[in-house]
Amino acid sequence: MAEEGINDWKNASHLLSTHESSIEHTKNMTTWKELEVNIARGRTIDQREMESLMVEWNRWRQVLTRLVEIIQSLAERNLALRGSTEKLNCPSNGNFFQEVELLAKFDPVMKNHLIRVESNAGNHSHTHYLGQMIQNELINVISAKITERFVDDIKASKYFSIILDCTPDLSHKEQLSVIIRIVALEDKPTIKEHFLGFL
Structure with a gap:
């Protein structure tokens, strides 16, 4: 019917x-x-799929948070990230990979991530966020955030000065360093200098 x-x-x-x-x-x-x-x-297939998606999303967020912290730590100490190879557990793989390996010894999130990376070593389409491209992208994102904070400091300060200095690099090309000195208005006035980069 x-x-x-x-x-x-x-x-x-x-x-x-x-x-x-x-x-x-x-x-x-x-x-x-x-x-x-x-x-x-909340027991539908969609709900279960969404829950597994959220677990995976949270895992990637935790991995990326750790990678950003490693990059910041190396940058603060002015250490190079890369070595002569990009392979895990290789003595010449550079500071970034060595920090990742060290963290994996004590941190379950990073340990789990490295186990996944090593089990998919032959699969070139597998995403692991340890390569040069993601390192450069994270450096650029961190740099943009730091520059944004510097600009906010400069806008909030009453007085500032611009310091420019030229220095030749290894290829004898002139590089102009840009430094801004400000009087920060905190509890008591403080003088701060921000290096904005080379031109």
């Missing part, structure tokens, strides 16, 4: 009651009610 419809309107009430007591209708009503209960309790 659901596929064909009805046109016998005189007997419609009898046909509807027959349909309502049919096995097909009972089965479909049960399925519909179960779905309604599962949606109310």
Whole structure:
């Protein structure tokens, strides 16, 4: 009846009651009610998929947080990130990989990440966020955030001065360093210098 419809309107009430007591209708009503209960309790396939997606999203967030901290730590100490190779557990892989390996010894998130990276070593499409491109991207993002904070400091200060100095690099090309000195208005006035980069 659901596929064909009805046109016998005189007997419609009898046909509807027959349909309502049919096995097909009972089965479909049960399925519909179960779905309604599962949606109310959050036990649908979509909900499970969303939960697994959120777990994966959170894992990547934790991994990236650790990688950013490693890059910041190396940059603060003015240490090079890369070595002559980009392989894990290799003596010449550079400071970044060595810090990642060291952290993995004590941190379960990083340990789990390195296990995944090593198990997918042959799979070139596998994302691991340890390569040069992501390192450069993270450095650029961190740099932009630091510059943004410097600019906010400069705008908030009452007095500032610009210091420019030229120095030739290894290829004898002149590089102009840009430093801004400000009087920061905190509890008591403090003089700060911000290096904004080379031109």
